[in-house]
Amino acid sequence: MSGHAEVGNYLTHPKGLRSWLTTVDHKRIGLMYMATSMTFFFVGGIFALLIRLELMTPGLTLMSADTYNKFFTYHGAIMIFMFIIPIIPAALGNFFLPIMIGAKDVAFPRLNLASYYIFIAGAALSVWALMAHGADTGWTFYTPYSIRSNTSVVLITLGVFVMGFSSILTGLNFIVTVHKLRCPGMTFHRMPLFVWAIYATAIIQVLATPVIGITTLLLIMERLLKIGIFDPALGGDAVLFQHFFWFYSHPAVYIMILPGMGIISEVIPVFARKHIFGYKAIAYSSLAIAGISFLVWGHHMFVSGQSDLANMLFSVLTMFVAIPTAIKVFNWTATLYKGSISLKTPMLYALSFLFMFTIGGLTGLFLAALSVDVHLHDTYFVVAHFHYVMMGGTVMGLLAGLHYWWPKMFGKMVHEWSAKISWGLIFIGFNMTFFTQFFLGYLGMPRRYYDYPPEYAGLNMISTIGSWFLLAGFALMAFYFIRSLFLPGKAPANPWGGKTLEWQIASPPTEHNFPEIPTVTGKPYDYGVVKL
Amino acid sequence: MLSLLLFQWRLEQASNFAPVVDRLFDFILWFSIISFLIIVFGMVLFTFKYWRKKIPENRTAYITGHTKLELGVAFFLLVVVMVIFYWGWVDYKAMKNPPHDAxxxxxxxxxxxxxxxxxxxxxxxxxxxxxxxxxxxxxxxxxxxxxxxxxxxxxxxxxxxxxxxxxxxxxxxxxxxxxxxxxxxxxxxxxxxxxxxxxxxxxxxxxxxxxGKLPVGKRTMDHGQGTMDQQPDVTVGEKISLADKGRGLFASKGCTACHSVTGAAGVGPAVNKIFGKEVELTDGKKTKVDENYIRQSVNEPQARIVKGYQPIMPTFKGQISEEEMNALIAYIKSLK
Amino acid sequence: MTHGETVIAETKHKVPHHFDSAEQAFESSKLGLWLFLVTEILLFGGLFVAYVIFRGLYPDLFHTASQHLNKILGSINTVVLICSSLSMALAVDRVRQNDPNKAHQYMLVTLFFAACFMIIKYVEYTHKFHEGLLPGGNFTNAALAGDPKAPLFFSLYFMMTGLHGIHVLVGMGLITWVLIRSNRGEFSSSYYTPVELVGLYWHLVDLIWIYLFPLLYLIG
Structure with missing residues (x-):
């Protein structure tokens, strides 16, 4: 293509708010997603802190039971649908996927912008619901409670329905981009592992999300027209809703974790100066996880009254998830062997991911074993397991990615020691908050409890204190990230010594990413000396 | 065992299932702790041994993987998770099958x-x-x-x-x-x-x-809450047994008109000696007469009709409370 | 747009700057649409699963309730939709052969059939409303009152045909849109992506009905 020089980077060229709101540049859309989702992360985090405050002592601490029930619903719905599902694919994926495969943009840039506004519309509906009568069903919307609840269930599920479309269209866009827009020489086996992870995620988004679409639609009709499909009082089946819901929401868990795994696969080789250990195993295990994710939804329903045969099948299938997951963890650890390891902040987060995700993954075994799950189901053990995977996994991956790519996105370096202190606070705070919950769960404290017997008080207190460390860590992080934007100085094009394409262009990138479309001749993690 | 050291307030094992579940729980706990320590030990060891200050960044090894090692890990793990699955399934099966004399x-x-x-x-x-x-x-x-x-x-x-x-x-x-x-x-x-x-x-x-009297003076051992002195809040006025109440309902709701309790032929099937048995339905399928079947036959009589009978029974949906339903089922169960 | 774009001869269409060639752009759009069609099938898939489950539970009820649907109108609608699919395929073919006038006629025919479908559907719906054959809690029909599960069948009937009807309406809007663009001379044998994609979408809408019709109208 014509190679005339472009002035300015994507942030400043073209200028003006209007040019941002109507942009079709994948990098700007990525940033807009990031700003929106991080705002929701902040809001969801406030609700989390309030929940922990209420649970600090038994009985009424701060709010009524109804308020508490609404707050945990808000926390769950906001964090799941508005933060953790979009944040890595739609924000970082949008920004880096095209660059990493040597493309100028995603396949359908206008559709990409449309997805963003659809997401905003869905989020607005949900927020409206919270402002109207709220919602007290939990983020799972189980029937028949969600049919009877006198809160704004229709609005919030309509919001989820609309946000689902955004997720579908983003996934569709990425699949086509990966298939059709790779630059010359970029074969599938030369793609960075982050691209593989986003690709596997996109497949799940496209195949699973329509089902939550129809499920929320049926729930809305249930409330508006009393169709009765999920309402036992009208001849329907309440447990059917759980099947529909988890058919999406279990794969959705992998929509949340796979991109985080992708980031870890980028960060570890760069900071260990090593070729990734077992590239193909990591790449294909993402696809394997995506495939298995569709066959295990029933493990959320071991005590729901579904048949013993179904329980047996779902238990055995769930066990299979352990294998590709463990291969990844093993390979990441093996990548460190005989490397040259630098503990810059992105790497600190990547190693914390290994630490906490391993706990999250292993505790999954307890829940997959039928007899043990009967005891642990719907207790704090599940809450702890879920947060170890989602926060100890995905959020650690996200933070690794944010610190890793921040210089590329904004052309600024963050203050290293502030980042390390913030990491320390988050690491301690997270483990304090959630490790205690494994004990609470084993000891039988059910989840979604506003009040609890006094024997659980001590552990709850520790958990709540942990949440304050998290608050301090994240507050410091927000501060140094924002401050970095106003510091003088410019980040170099390749501060970490990365070999993937995004590090071969300017920081921040120009509007069309590459002055000339690159030709790829080698593998993405070509570090190391063959014969030492 | 280790879990005992970890937390002293282990839950009490107060039923036949408690030790069974705990045994598998402990097995998975041990396996998890060992796996976790291996990963963390490797991570920490490599980080210190291959610290950037010791190993220059251009002197790292070129290793792209080791398929046999990966397959070995996968296979070992497959064996372990299959053991966990089977163990959990066997224990779970026991939890699902109550003895007949319960x-x-x-x-x-x-x-x-x-x-x-x-x-x-x-x-x-x-x-x-x-x-x-x-x-x-x-x-x-x-x-x-x-x-x-x-x-x-x-x-x-x-x-x-x-x-x-x-x-x-x-x-x-x-x-x-x-x-x-x-x-x-x-x-x-x-x-x-x-x-x-x-x-x-x-x-x-x-x-x-x-x-209706509880033993007096005996204090309970656990949780330190409550004593056995308090008499339970029994709803009074229910002197008759559940099955007897069911017998009354069976007559007053008009069931006796079509369903005999002696085995005699009637418009509808006799209801004695049927609980727990299999019956053949009009569509040739078989079904076990259990609580759910009786409940459905009262509320939606047309849903599953016993072979040889006509779909003529009216529905009793909304006319029978949960307590009454329990009484009717108890009565039918009692008809030996 | 600062980059040079390939402008395709005969039309005003520009290949978006991030594609190398018109062919790459066309292939991408087509792959995108196929993926979209997969999501549509999964969306309906949820309803089909619900249908299968409840029909498995209450086979007799589905048989009886299905008698209350109008088989003749349903069959006419099936024929109407198949014809519309044919005319849409012909329209796409005509655009591809640089024959815009014929293409416009075929698109208008497609729109006509689609409108017929919706009118017949409207007649059917009004009839059902009149008889009280309404979904779930609104069910008031006396003939089926003896069966507490009967409303379920009509819940599924209205959900499935309703969602399909919305797809027909969206399809009509899309056909009108490509018709207008085609009138402006925006398509030719070298660029007709939107017409092709709308055509594929329309075939899917048709296909879903081909499954809905026997499942709902022709039980037993």
């Missing part, structure tokens, strides 16, 4: 309390009294939304659904009081939907059944 109690969950209905007509709220060392089977239903009956010290839990029955059973092997939680979110007072199981020695239990 002592039955009907449970009704409603926002936000538990009701326990005994065969002799007693009805207790938020208090389940059971004999020690005897199998107890709970037949549970909900009047409104989903609930889940959970007894941590027994390691058992089962969702309670509206309009159908689910089952839970256990043998309590320790006398005392143990908390019951609702584990499925059910609205405002979800966390206050609490109850307790009182496990009595068998002779105490029999005395309670005869006289």
């Amino acid at each position: 002592f039955e109690v009907n449970v009704i969950g409603r926002q936000w309390l538990w009701q326990f209905q005994y065969a002799d007509g007693k009805m207790l709220t938020n208090e389940l009294i059971v004999p020690k060392d005897k199998a107890v089977s709970l037949i549970m239903t909900s009047e409104d939304v989903l609930h889940s009956l959970y007894i941590p010290d027994f390691r058992i839990k089962q969702d309670v659904l509206p309009k159908s029955y689910t089952n839970l059973w256990f043998v309590a092997n320790r006398a005392g009081e143990f908390p019951i939680f609702c584990a499925e979110y059910c609205g405002t007072a979800h966390s206050a939907m609490l109850g307790k199981v009182k496990v009595l020695e068998q002779d105490d239990f029999e005395r309670w059944q005869m006289t």
Whole structure:
């Protein structure tokens, strides 16, 4: 293509708010997603802190039971649908996927912008619901409670329905981009592992999300027209809703974790100066996880009254998830062997991911074993397991990615020691908050409890204190990230010594990413000396 | 074992299932701790051994993988998880099959309390009294939304659904009081939907059944809460047994017109000696006569009709309360 | 747009700057649409699963309730939709052969058939409303009152045909849109992506009906 020089980077060229709101540049859309989702992360985090405050002592601490029930619903719905599902694919994926495969943009840039506004519309509906009568069903919307609840269930599920479309269209866009827009020489086996992870995620988004679409639609009709499909009082089946819901929401868990795994696969080789250990195993295990994710939804329903045969099948299938997951963890650890390891902040987060995700993954075994799950189901053990995977996994991956790519996105370096202190606070705070919950769960404290017997008080207190460390860590992080934007100085094009394409262009990138479309001749993690 | 060292307040093992579940729990715990330590040990060791200050960044090894090692890890893990699966499945199967001579109690969950209905007509709220060392089977239903009956010290839990029955059973092997939680979110007072199981020695239990009196002066050992002095809140006026109440309903609702209780032929099938048996339906399928089948036959008579009979029975939907339904089922069960 | 774009001869269409060639752009759009069609099938898939489950539970009820649907109108609608699919395929073919006038006629025919479908559907719906054959809790029909599960069938009927009807309406809007663009001379044998994609979408809408019709109208 014509190679005339472009002035300015994507942030400043073209200028003006209007040019941002109507942009079709994948990098700007990525940033807009990031700003929106991080705002929701902040809001969801406030609700989390309030929940922990209420649970600090038994009985009424701060709010009524109804308020508490609404707050945990808000926390769950906001964090799941508005933060953790979009944040890595739609924000970082949008920004880096095209660059990493040597493309100028995603396949359908206008559709990409449309997805963003659809997401905003869905989020607005949900927020409206919270402002109207709220919602007290939990983020799972189980029937028949969600049919009877006198809160704004229709609005919030309509919001989820609309946000689902955004997720579908983003996934569709990425699949086509990966298939059709790779630059010359970029074969599938030369793609960075982050691209593989986003690709596997996109497949799940496209195949699973329509089902939550129809499920929320049926729930809305249930409330508006009393169709009765999920309402036992009208001849329907309440447990059917759980099947529909988890058919999406279990794969959705992998929509949340796979991109985080992708980031870890980028960060570890760069900071260990090593070729990734077992590239193909990591790449294909993402696809394997995506495939298995569709066959295990029933493990959320071991005590729901579904048949013993179904329980047996779902238990055995769930066990299979352990294998590709463990291969990844093993390979990441093996990548460190005989490397040259630098503990810059992105790497600190990547190693914390290994630490906490391993706990999250292993505790999954307890829940997959039928007899043990009967005891642990719907207790704090599940809450702890879920947060170890989602926060100890995905959020650690996200933070690794944010610190890793921040210089590329904004052309600024963050203050290293502030980042390390913030990491320390988050690491301690997270483990304090959630490790205690494994004990609470084993000891039988059910989840979604506003009040609890006094024997659980001590552990709850520790958990709540942990949440304050998290608050301090994240507050410091927000501060140094924002401050970095106003510091003088410019980040170099390749501060970490990365070999993937995004590090071969300017920081921040120009509007069309590459002055000339690159030709790829080698593998993405070509570090190391063959014969030492 | 290790778990005992980790936390002193291990849950009490108060039922036949508790040690069984804990054994697998401990196995997975051990396996997890070892795997976790291997990963973390490797991570920490490599980080310090290959620190950037010691190893220059252009002097790292070129290793792209080791397929045999990966396959080895995968295979080893496959074996372990299959053991965990099979172990969990075998134990779970036992939890799903109550013995035939189990002592039955009907449970009704409603926002936000538990009701326990005994065969002799007693009805207790938020208090389940059971004999020690005897199998107890709970037949549970909900009047409104989903609930889940959970007894941590027994390691058992089962969702309670509206309009159908689910089952839970256990043998309590320790006398005392143990908390019951609702584990499925059910609205405002979800966390206050609490109850307790009182496990009595068998002779105490029999005395309670005869006289309605609990042993006085005996204090419970665990949790330090509550004593056995308090008399349970039995709904009075229910002097007749559940099955007897069912017999009355069977007549007053007009069932006797078509259904004999002696085996004699009628417009509808006779209802004696059918509980637990298999019957053939008009479409050739077979079904077991259980609580759910009787309930459905009362509410939706056309749904599953026994072969050789006409679909002419009217529905009783909305005319029979949960308590009455339990009584009718108890009556049909009692017809030997 | 600062980059040079390939402008395709005969039309005003520009290949978006991030594609190398018109062919790459066309292939991408087509792959995108196929993926979208997969999501549509999964969306309906949820309803089909619900249908299968409840029909498995209450086979007799589905048989009886199905008698209350109008088989003749349903069959006419099936024929109408198949014809519309044919005319849409012909329209796409005509655009591809640089024959815009014929293409416009075929698109208008497609729109006509689609409108017929919706009118017949309207007649059917009004009839059902009149008889009280309404979904779930609104069910008031006396003939089926003896069966407490009967409303379920009509819940599924209205959900499935309703969602399909919305797809027909969206399809009509899309056909009108490509018709207008085609009138402006925006398509030719070298660029007709939107027409092709709308055509594929329309075939899917048709295909879903081909499954809905026997499942709902022709039980037993």
